[in-house]
Amino acid sequence: MIGRLSGQLLEKSPPRVLIDVGGVGYEVDVPMSSFYDLPEIGARVVLLTEFIVREDAQLLYGFLTAAERDTFRQLIRISGVGPRTALAVLSGMSVGDLSQAVALQESARLLKVPGIGKKTAERLLLELKGRLAPELPGAAGTVASDAGGDIIRALISLGYSDREAAGAVRALPAGVSVSDGIRQALKQLGKS
Numbered sequence: 001m002i003g004r005l006s007g008q009l010l011e012k013s014p015p016r017v018l019i020d021v022g023g024v025g026y027e028v029d030v031p032m033s034s035f036y037d038l039p040e041i042g043a044r045v046v047l048l049t050e051f052i053v054r055e056d057a058q059l060l061y062g063f064l065t066a067a068e069r070d071t072f073r074q075l076i077r078i079s080g081v082g083p084r085t086a087l088a089v090l091s092g093m094s095v096g097d098l099s100q101a102v103a104l105q106e107s108a109r110l111l112k113v114p115g116i117g118k119k120t121a122e123r124l125l126l127e128l129k130g131r132l133a134p135e136l137p138g139a140a141g142t143v144a145s146d147a148g149g150d151i152i153r154a155l156i157s158l159g160y161s162d163r164e165a166a167g168a169v170r171a172l173p174a175g176v177s178v179s180d181g182i183r184q185a186l187k188q189l190g191k192s
Helices: 066-076 083-092 095-104 107-111 118-128 147-157 162-170 178-191
Strands: 004-013 016-021 024-029 044-053 058-063
Touching: 004 024, 016 044, 044 066, 058 066, 058 083, 066 083, 066 095, 066 118, 083 095, 095 107, 095 118, 095 147, 095 162, 107 118, 147 162, 147 178, 162 178
Parallel strands: 024 058
Antiparallel strands: 004 016, 004 044, 016 024, 044 058
16 A cells, blocks of 8 residues: 655646656646645655555545545545545545534535535535544534634635635634634735
């Protein structure tokens, strides 16, 4: 089993990357959340991996964080959810966003992911409940009173994507109030 790759990034063509590890090139599919954070071509990169063997293919999936890989593993354990669907979910929303959606049982957030229909979204919410890591935002069920969750929902209602909203909230200082957080996040999103 291949659990980690460390080498030179040779090619980036979404969602696949090519990594040279000791003269051997590994083609690795990565979620877009990891793809956007990859270094420039020619730079050194380290990916945590999940190696899947089927009767017709050997597939390698890579992730920049352990949380992404663990969530991918949880997703592919669900009946009817294969690696491509799991990759689509992680490409469409961050691990924190998925954790919040599961904690709040918000199927509408999952329906925004391409390839996820109503039945699959409901199955994901049911199967993932209580299975995502408790240290993830929203997994403990405290999002409703958390200022970060309120700020994210406000930004989403203003038309920003889950990814943009979550990124803006991560940049906010700890302990910020909801109104100040929304104001600061809007300033930050306006600059980018």
